[in-house]
Amino acid sequence: xxxxxTLSAVIKIIKIAKGTTIEYRREVVEQTGIAFDHGRIIxxxxxxxxxxxxxxxxxxxxxxxxxxxxxxxxxxxxxLGKKLYKAQFRQKIEKMVNGTGEFQRGKAHKPxxxxxxNPNWDEDDNF
Numbered sequence: 001x002x003x004x005x006t007l008s009a010v011i012k013i014i015k016i017a018k019g020t021t022i023e024y025r026r027e028v029v030e031q032t033g034i035a036f037d038h039g040r041i042i043x044x045x046x047x048x049x050x051x052x053x054x055x056x057x058x059x060x061x062x063x064x065x066x067x068x069x070x071x072x073x074x075x076x077x078x079x080l081g082k083k084l085y086k087a088q089f090r091q092k093i094e095k096m097v098n099g100t101g102e103f104q105r106g107k108a109h110k111p112x113x114x115x116x117x118n119p120n121w122d123e124d125d126n127f
Contacts, residue, residue: 008032009039053079057096060117068104068112069097096121 009031016023028039052058059075073089098118103111
């Protein structure tokens with residue numbers, strides 16, 4: 001017997017323009033294993049995370065203390081739901097990270113430099 005449980009929801013997002021404001025209404029079209037309005041709550045949480053990743057350090061809460069830039073880029077891509085260009089991504093996050101001077105070990109490819117979050121980063125410096 002498997003311990004795996006599948007949870008899924010299909011959310012319909014309706015954009016409503018009222019004068020100069022835009023409102024969004026969410027309707028759960030279909031859900032499996034998710035009770036009540038939790039599908040809509042999850043969708044809203046994903047939207048908030050996607051918005052916050054552009055102007056805060058929230059993605060670093062999902063990273064280990066030391067990481068490669070490729071690992072960090074992958075986290076951003078998963079959150080945003082799209083592929084990012086390496087050069088542009090690195091330019092955007094350059095002030096958010098500090099190199100450790102250490103390199104990743106035990107990988108078959110060229111060792112990548114390890115970085116950590118820059119605790120002196122200011123949200124006004126980026127994006």
